[in-house]
Amino acid sequence: MAQTEKQSTTLLAIDPKLQMAPQIYGSIRQSILDLRLTPKQALSEKELALMLGVSRTPVREALIKLAEDGLVDIFPQRGTFVAPIRVAEVLEAQFIREALEVSVVARVAEISDPTIIARLQESLARQKRAVDNGDLDGFLAEDENFHFILSASVNLTRAWKVIQNVKGQLDRVRVLSLPEPGHLAELYEQHLAIVTSIESGNSAAAKKHMTKHLQQVFRTIDKLLAQRPEIFFD
Amino acid sequence: MAQTEKQSTTLLAIDPKLQMAPQIYGSIRQSILDLRLTPKQALSEKELALMLGVSRTPVREALIKLAEDGLVDIFPQRGTFVAPIRVAEVLEAQFIREALEVSVVARVAEISDPTIIARLQESLARQKRAVDNGDLDGFLAEDENFHFILSASVNLTRAWKVIQNVKGQLDRVRVLSLPEPGHLAELYEQHLAIVTSIESGNSAAAKKHMTKHLQQVFRTIDKLLAQRPEIFFD
DNA sequence: TCAAATACACTACCATGGTAACATGTCAAT
DNA sequence: ATTGACATGTTACCATGGTAGTGTATTTGA
Numbered sequence: 001m002a003q004t005e006k007q008s009t010t011l012l013a014i015d016p017k018l019q020m021a022p023q024i025y026g027s028i029r030q031s032i033l034d035l036r037l038t039p040k041q042a043l044s045e046k047e048l049a050l051m052l053g054v055s056r057t058p059v060r061e062a063l064i065k066l067a068e069d070g071l072v073d074i075f076p077q078r079g080t081f082v083a084p085i086r087v088a089e090v091l092e093a094q095f096i097r098e099a100l101e102v103s104v105v106a107r108v109a110e111i112s113d114p115t116i117i118a119r120l121q122e123s124l125a126r127q128k129r130a131v132d133n134g135d136l137d138g139f140l141a142e143d144e145n146f147h148f149i150l151s152a153s154v155n156l157t158r159a160w161k162v163i164q165n166v167k168g169q170l171d172r173v174r175v176l177s178l179p180e181p182g183h184l185a186e187l188y189e190q191h192l193a194i195v196t197s198i199e200s201g202n203s204a205a206a207k208k209h210m211t212k213h214l215q216q217v218f219r220t221i222d223k224l225l226a227q228r229p230e231i232f233f234d
Numbered sequence: 235m236a237q238t239e240k241q242s243t244t245l246l247a248i249d250p251k252l253q254m255a256p257q258i259y260g261s262i263r264q265s266i267l268d269l270r271l272t273p274k275q276a277l278s279e280k281e282l283a284l285m286l287g288v289s290r291t292p293v294r295e296a297l298i299k300l301a302e303d304g305l306v307d308i309f310p311q312r313g314t315f316v317a318p319i320r321v322a323e324v325l326e327a328q329f330i331r332e333a334l335e336v337s338v339v340a341r342v343a344e345i346s347d348p349t350i351i352a353r354l355q356e357s358l359a360r361q362k363r364a365v366d367n368g369d370l371d372g373f374l375a376e377d378e379n380f381h382f383i384l385s386a387s388v389n390l391t392r393a394w395k396v397i398q399n400v401k402g403q404l405d406r407v408r409v410l411s412l413p414e415p416g417h418l419a420e421l422y423e424q425h426l427a428i429v430t431s432i433e434s435g436n437s438a439a440a441k442k443h444m445t446k447h448l449q450q451v452f453r454t455i456d457k458l459l460a461q462r463p464e465i466f467f468d
Numbered sequence: 469t470c471a472a473a474t475a476c477a478c479t480a481c482c483a484t485g486g487t488a489a490c491a492t493g494t495c496a497a498t
Numbered sequence: 499a500t501t502g503a504c505a506t507g508t509t510a511c512c513a514t515g516g517t518a519g520t521g522t523a524t525t526t527g528a
Binding site for chain 3: 278280290293297308309310311312313314461
């Protein structure tokens with residue numbers, strides 16, 4: 001009873017013309033990822049439905065999907081809770097993402113299609129602008145887009161979906177890490193190295209740079225484990 | 235109206251003590267994989283609920299999950315249909331599975347834990363028995379278990395779930411391929427080579443053997459494309 | 469003959485009510 | 499003080515009714 005929802009603003013605007021369930025899913029997911037909904041917090045169907053002004057059915061469907069993402073834990077007849085940040089699951093998410101994205105970038109490098117490279121370079125340009133302007137959100141959005149371009153360019157849309165799903169676990173950790181000066185520029189350089197490898201058709205180099213790029217999260221995890229170990233469970 | 239359900243036996247026995255939705259999901263999924271439900275066939279919530287003796291809600295949840303697996307297509311306000319076998323999606327499923335399982339087996343080989351190896355060899359023994367007895371179903375079950383052991387032994391349960399999900403696309407193609415003499419023995423030999431590489435801690439060799447093992451499906455696809463191209467869509 | 473309009477059947481989607489499983493607090497018995 | 503029985507409230511799960519959107523057959527108007 002004590003931990004009812006404090007929530008100041010509504011989770012998100014809902015467009016009644018579109019389907020409810022996907023919107024609710026996205027809304028709750030975003031709230032979990034930026035920690036507006038905190039680990040272990042109770043999320044009852046009824047309460048969320050009331051808050052969002054919809055019925056319990058689409059809320060329930062959204063929660064089921066979030067459970068598949070590992071972002072909520074559903075205990076039948078007991079309750080649904082925001083999943084705690086479990087080190088093992090974060091590491092496994094990283095493992096899956098790395099395996100897939102490294103394979104993807106290898107394929108992109110093997111093809112080394114000029115039109116694909118052009119689109120990647122356009123993304124790089126936008127990233128550079130965001131870095132120069134210190135536009136964190138803009139960079140993160142373009143970072144996401146950069147990785148999407150890689151998968152989509154070789155028609156691996158399902159792989160991208162899997163990456164997106166597991167990435168939730170990683171994003172929740174990332175928002176906990178304080179933004180460091182020069183970090184964005186570093187990420188940009190890594191993206192640049194990846195594209196350069198793709199241009200030269202050097203898939204081995206592309207894989208290496210992608211691996212290094214993705215393994216940045218380990219630094220974040222280590223730092224958080226040292227500075228704020230109470231964040232993690234299990 | 236013409237393509238109503240012919241279905242002789244019920245899809246599966248439902249245990250009312252357990253949760254409905256997961257059972258229904260498994261039941262329908264199995265029927266799709268062994269082609270008792272054929273591509274493009276209509277699957278309405280109402281009809282399935284009637285057939286299974288449950289309400290529409292858990293059926294709907296099962297269908298949503300199957301849609302995420304890419305095994306059914308849901309067209310809002312129009313209908314739900316068994317997904318056609320799309321070459322691109324089968325190939326992408328193979329890509330994802332290969333990326334993950336190769337990475338998994340590399341990790342297993344790096345660790346090269348004796349107790350894991352022992353469990354793998356027990357599985358190999360069971361496989362050998364199935365091959366000698368010509369027990370196809372028994373071998374397939376143990377084949378599944380073999381790959382599960384690999385993921386589970388290094389605590390990559392989510393990776394296993396992803397593999398399982400995408401593998402549906404591959405299984406549906408596999409059942410179309412006629413069983414060839416000596417094929418099972420061949421698969422057994424490949425498993426053996428993988429375990430041998432793990433024993434020697436040779437992760438590069440393990441990756442190579444796993445890749446070769448998984449890429450067997452390409453043979454099946456090529457053969458089907460030549461012999462029964464009408465099976466595929468898009 | 470043929471196109472536009474209309475009626476109809478059917479769908480997935482959402483809302484809502486009922487229920488068994490589960491947690492928790494109260495109180496009696498020892 | 500501890501345990502066990504019982505009352506009460508809460509939950510996710512399932513059943514079922516209503517609705518807007520969508521195809522299709524039929525009718526209408528030339």
